Amino acid sequence: MAKGRRRRKKSREPALIRSAEMIGWALGGIEREIMATRDRLSNLSAQAARLRAQIGPRQATVVERVDSAMESVLPRRKRRRMSAAARKKISEMMKKRWAERKKMKK
Numbered sequence: 001m002a003k004g005r006r007r008r009k010k011s012r013e014p015a016l017i018r019s020a021e022m023i024g025w026a027l028g029g030i031e032r033e034i035m036a037t038r039d040r041l042s043n044l045s046a047q048a049a050r051l052r053a054q055i056g057p058r059q060a061t062v063v064e065r066v067d068s069a070m071e072s073v074l075p076r077r078k079r080r081r082m083s084a085a086a087r088k089k090i091s092e093m094m095k096k097r098w099a100e101r102k103k104m105k106k
Helices: 015-055 058-078 082-106
Strands: none
Touching: none
16 A cells, blocks of 8 residues: 555445435525425515505406416416328429429439
8 A cells, every 4th residue: 555545444334325415405594495485476476465455456356357368378288289281292392492403402
C-alpha cells in the first residue's frame, strides 16, 4: 500500500438501513412540497374569491360561466384521426409529387 492511503472503514449500519433512511428523507421532502403547494392553492383560491367579490355579482356570474364553459370544453378535446381512405389519398398525391420532382432533377 502507498504511504498515506488508508482503507475506508466499513460502516456499522447495514446498507438497507441507510437506503431506508434516504427514502425517508426523500418522502419528507415530497410531503413538505405537497403542503407548500396546498398552501399556495388555498391562497390563490382566496385571492380569486376576493376578486370575484370586487367585480360584483353580475360580472362574477359571467366569469363563472366562462370558467365552467372552459372546463367543459377542455376534457372533451380529442385528437383527430384520419380515415384510411384519406391516408391513402395523401400517400398517392405525395408519391406523385416526389416522382415529378425526381423527373425534374434528371
